[in-house]
Amino acid sequence: MKKIFYISAFAALLAGASLTSCSDFLEAKDKSSGGKTDADFFPSNPTTLLTSAYVNLRAYSDVTSNTNIFDKGTDLYADQSRAQGKIELDLYSMSADCESTKSFYVNAMSCINNANGAIKYAGSDSEIGSQARFLRAYSYYMLTQQFGAVPYSTDYIQSSSRNYARTDLAEIYSKITEDLQALYDNSPLADVDNVSGKPSKKACAALLAKVYLAWGWDIDVTVASQSDLEKGVFTVNSTANFDKAAEWAQKALSGINFASQTFEKKWDPKNQTNSEFIFAVKYLAAGVSDITAYSNSQSGSYGGYYSPLVGCDSRNQQSEKSVLLFEKGDQRYDATFMTTFYNDYYAYWNEADAANTIALDKTGKFFPWYVSDAEISAWCTAHASQLASNTSIVRIGSEDGTEVQNYTPAGAKKGSAETYTAYNGKTNAGVKVKKFDDPENKANCYHDIILLDASDIQLTLAEAYLMAGNDAKFFEAINELRKRAFADSYVALNSISDYTYSYSTSAGFANVSDQMKKLDLLLDERGRETYAQKLRWADLRRTKQLIRYNVEFNREITSASNMKGTDGLLKFYRPIPQAEIENNDAITPADQNDGYKAAATEASVSGDTSSDASNG
Numbered sequence: 001m002k003k004i005f006y007i008s009a010f011a012a013l014l015a016g017a018s019l020t021s022c023s024d025f026l027e028a029k030d031k032s033s034g035g036k037t038d039a040d041f042f043p044s045n046p047t048t049l050l051t052s053a054y055v056n057l058r059a060y061s062d063v064t065s066n067t068n069i070f071d072k073g074t075d076l077y078a079d080q081s082r083a084q085g086k087i088e089l090d091l092y093s094m095s096a097d098c099e100s101t102k103s104f105y106v107n108a109m110s111c112i113n114n115a116n117g118a119i120k121y122a123g124s125d126s127e128i129g130s131q132a133r134f135l136r137a138y139s140y141y142m143l144t145q146q147f148g149a150v151p152y153s154t155d156y157i158q159s160s161s162r163n164y165a166r167t168d169l170a171e172i173y174s175k176i177t178e179d180l181q182a183l184y185d186n187s188p189l190a191d192v193d194n195v196s197g198k199p200s201k202k203a204c205a206a207l208l209a210k211v212y213l214a215w216g217w218d219i220d221v222t223v224a225s226q227s228d229l230e231k232g233v234f235t236v237n238s239t240a241n242f243d244k245a246a247e248w249a250q251k252a253l254s255g256i257n258f259a260s261q262t263f264e265k266k267w268d269p270k271n272q273t274n275s276e277f278i279f280a281v282k283y284l285a286a287g288v289s290d291i292t293a294y295s296n297s298q299s300g301s302y303g304g305y306y307s308p309l310v311g312c313d314s315r316n317q318q319s320e321k322s323v324l325l326f327e328k329g330d331q332r333y334d335a336t337f338m339t340t341f342y343n344d345y346y347a348y349w350n351e352a353d354a355a356n357t358i359a360l361d362k363t364g365k366f367f368p369w370y371v372s373d374a375e376i377s378a379w380c381t382a383h384a385s386q387l388a389s390n391t392s393i394v395r396i397g398s399e400d401g402t403e404v405q406n407y408t409p410a411g412a413k414k415g416s417a418e419t420y421t422a423y424n425g426k427t428n429a430g431v432k433v434k435k436f437d438d439p440e441n442k443a444n445c446y447h448d449i450i451l452l453d454a455s456d457i458q459l460t461l462a463e464a465y466l467m468a469g470n471d472a473k474f475f476e477a478i479n480e481l482r483k484r485a486f487a488d489s490y491v492a493l494n495s496i497s498d499y500t501y502s503y504s505t506s507a508g509f510a511n512v513s514d515q516m517k518k519l520d521l522l523l524d525e526r527g528r529e530t531y532a533q534k535l536r537w538a539d540l541r542r543t544k545q546l547i548r549y550n551v552e553f554n555r556e557i558t559s560a561s562n563m564k565g566t567d568g569l570l571k572f573y574r575p576i577p578q579a580e581i582e583n584n585d586a587i588t589p590a591d592q593n594d595g596y597k598a599a600a601t602e603a604s605v606s607g608d609t610s611s612d613a614s615n616g
Contacts, residue, residue: 015118028194046122046616049114049470053135056111058281060104060142061449063301063534068315069100069146069574070534075553076325076527077302077536078317090556091265096596104146111139116155125331130187134199134207137176141211144172144218145538145572147592151586163584173215180204182212192255195273197282197448202252206278208454209249211461214239216467217542229570230560232516232548242467249461252278259483265336267435269349269447276454284444291444299445303432303534315530318431321553323397325527330487334483338434339366349439357386364392366431371395380407385554396431433532452457455481455529463543464523466515476516478525483529493517508552519543546572564595571595 007175026506042049063070071077072089079087089096090172095103116134122128137153143150152172178269193200220238222365225228251524256275266276288294293418325331333339340348341359360383367376377391391407436447471492479489490496493514509520540546547570550557563571575596581587589598 002219007504041345042117042121044127045122046118049117049121050128050135053111053114053118053132054281055113055173057135057139058296058449059449060107060111061281061534062110062296063298063316068103068301069317069537071532071536072166073550073554074536074540075320075549076319076531078319078555079315080317087095087163087556090554091551092557092595094575096208096575096581096592098575098577101146101574102577102579104574105143105580108143108488109150112136112153113157115139116154119154120156126189127188127400130183130189131181131198133179134189137180137211138199138207139208140172140176141214144169145542146215146288147576148218148573150576151584162584163586164584166591167329170215170219173211173219176211177215179209180208182207194275195275197280199279202254203452205248207254207456208254209245209457209464212241212245212248212454213460213464214542216464217544218411221467221544223544229549229572230551232512232543232545234544239468242464245464246461246468249464252457253382253454253461258454258458258480259521262335263332263485265334269437269439273446277448277450277452278454279452279455280448280450282448285441285444285446291441295441295444295448298449298453298532301438302436302445312327318396319553320397322527322531323402324369327487330366330482330528330580332366332485332487336433336435336528337366337431338437339368339431341366346430346437346439346442347438348434359388360386360391364394365394369395369397384409393432395573399434431440431502435532449531453530453533456533456535458527459526459529460523462525466518466522471518474522478522481525481529490521491519508548519545525550541572565597567595567597569597571592591597 037065039132039552069404072079072087073092079090088098089100097352112135115136118132119129119136122132124130124133140152149166149169152167152175153164178250181204183199187201187203189200190200199531216239220241221234221236223234258276259278261271261274265271265273272280283294283296285291285295336361338345338348340360340366342348342356342360347358356598365383367379376395380387380393384410387407387409389406389408393405395403424496436445439448440446456480458477462474463472465471465477475492512520523539523545524544524610526535537546540549547560547563550563551560560570564569571593573593576587576592581589581592592598
């Protein structure tokens, strides 16, 4: 039975709003405006609502314990802490009461409603209204990638109405793309803006590319059954939206030259306004009274348990797949991970000559899987003046696990190897991601959260070409990034040697079609180029590989049955929050996503697929 004293998350009004009482909602006020109601205050202060929308965006874009749904339950990350309540997303044991999914849902819906308020009071074609329309489009895109169909509205909700039905997914995509194209064609947004944190027309083009790509996968690509969903097998019925995705990706990439800077330089913390960062949540420590309260958590959210950084809790450390994913010579490994730990962790970001003179005697050196014993010994000899007998020398992800040994002044490694094996035989150790380091504020990270990045859009372009059947353009788009990383270029599928992590012999990757092998190549490239950028779960879900990759690479998942709910259906989306179902009159338990319904359905018993399995 519906509880009438609650409102829907869809009707949340102010930044940070949660499911709250109807009376609180109806009496919404700006406390600093002398007790004025919204009708009195917001018409002359629409910026307040726009600011609230940006605050909501910040809330659901950060990687925190409550919104950590971007990467958990995938192939590239493992939870070393295995803390109860944090690992449920990896196990796919979450229910509709999951706090992580509810927090994301509430903040995204709050962002949308605040944006709608700013549009109402400032005008849709104004500078404020144009920014708000972009934030609304981005939030709806993010919601669809996690939950599928959600209620869509352009109205600023000021009443206690609780009647918002889920909108058809194709209709949501249509409305998002229509609005974004109007912003691109005719709005006061700047053509390019990678400095202020405001959206630009280039950002609109980038988001259009991602939305059209999702539209193609979710509507124009079908899966015949739950069995095929397990295998990642699909049928492409139309390429029209993939063609549009490629078109908009090319517009978004106009003027961007990947050869103009190295991958390492791109992620230098002093280079946060470079042209490859198309849209970001901006953070500025200057003038902040409480430097801890207004920072973000991303710099400490991707790393192993031996990281010296405060707050690095091993929730998203390297899995065996990600350890072995990087090939020898690919510069993205050293640019992504902090492989040299000085006594002062942040010394790396000083001038190179200064860093090379700092001792490593309390921390260590982390080598990738492909480095030989001879190469490690040579490095130790070259850096003998910096090393002491308690310096850890680590080789991540060797055949026998991750080796951790201590250096001796003689240059040999001390004693027998201490080998960290993993749960279910997979590596349980990894090195820290350095892409989001903030050497100035250190553990209080003020590195911008990058939401639209040129590398992601370049790989969106490659994926669109692949799905449209243009193999030559597909390889060309991937190779542009691989050349910058000094990785070997791809020419054709049969010219690519097996990876060390061989898909041809892995159980979940044997005897797959050439189309799926090329999709595997693309997902691998996404793993290398956009590691830790909060994209992986959505990438696997969009491309129908979520179950296949989890069964093969997620150490917590032993079979597809682990990803099924009591209804017998696969969990292919996040659950619609239970509070939303209880408090929104237009959403019933039958509207819940597959895997989270209360009881087994006739479709699951008979083996037929559901609409969610068929269309995304």
